[in-house]
Amino acid sequence: MNAPDDLGAMVVDAETALAQSPPGHKDELRLWLRLLTCTTLVEGEIRARLRRDFDTTLPRFDLMAALDRAQGGMNGGMTLGEISRRMMVSNGNVTGLAARLEAEGLVERRARPGDRRVQLLRLTAKGRREFARQSAAHEAWIAELLGGLEAKEREALFRLLGRAKLSVRAALSPEDTP
Numbered sequence: 001m002n003a004p005d006d007l008g009a010m011v012v013d014a015e016t017a018l019a020q021s022p023p024g025h026k027d028e029l030r031l032w033l034r035l036l037t038c039t040t041l042v043e044g045e046i047r048a049r050l051r052r053d054f055d056t057t058l059p060r061f062d063l064m065a066a067l068d069r070a071q072g073g074m075n076g077g078m079t080l081g082e083i084s085r086r087m088m089v090s091n092g093n094v095t096g097l098a099a100r101l102e103a104e105g106l107v108e109r110r111a112r113p114g115d116r117r118v119q120l121l122r123l124t125a126k127g128r129r130e131f132a133r134q135s136a137a138h139e140a141w142i143a144e145l146l147g148g149l150e151a152k153e154r155e156a157l158f159r160l161l162g163r164a165k166l167s168v169r170a171a172l173s174p175e176d177t178p
Contacts, residue, residue: 035164042145049141054134061138062087063097064131067107067123077110077120106130 047058066086070078078086084094098121101107106127112118123131146154 042142045145046138046141049137050134053137056134059087059089059093059097060101061131061134063094063101064106064123064127065135067121068128068131068135071123071128077112077122079112079118079120083121101127 043058050056050058050061063083066083067078070082080091080094080098083098084091087094098107098109102109102121105124107121108124109119109121112120149157
């Protein structure tokens with residue numbers, strides 16, 4: 001490990017950099033940076049493991065997860081627009097992902113019953129099996145990454161993050177509210 005005074009050689013995240021700065025920063029900023037650092041660390045590790053273990057990407061996993069959740073719904077699938085809103089990405093991003101997953105036989109397009117102009121995307125049987133493998137690994141990875149927290153700590157953190165979410169939603173301007 002590098003000596004503490006050798007900061008140039010160490011990887012420093014925004015939260016650590018802020019801890020090194022003079023006092024006067026608000027607690028809210030420090031909290032935001034802590035949340036961002038944790039999210040970035042977990043997401044980076046999940047991306048790396050998906051690539052290593054399944055030769056896939058997080059956006060592909062997220063699209064399959066959205067379809068898996070919708071599979072039992074009334075329509076038996078989702079439109080590209082619904083997927084892009086759920087994933088908070090452009091229709092163009094979803095279109096490209098969907099085309100690649102379709103070419104691999106993991107998803108299929110079907111006309112919506114009653115309105116053949118609307119195409120629904122859904123997992124194929126092969127896609128459901130593959131997503132089941134990936135999601136089981138994902139769940140185990142998350143458990144491993146957060147395994148250093150006691151059950152009580154996870155419960156408290158979950159509750160506090162729920163309150164933080166409400167605080168953020170309350171502060172959003174009406175046009176920004178999801």
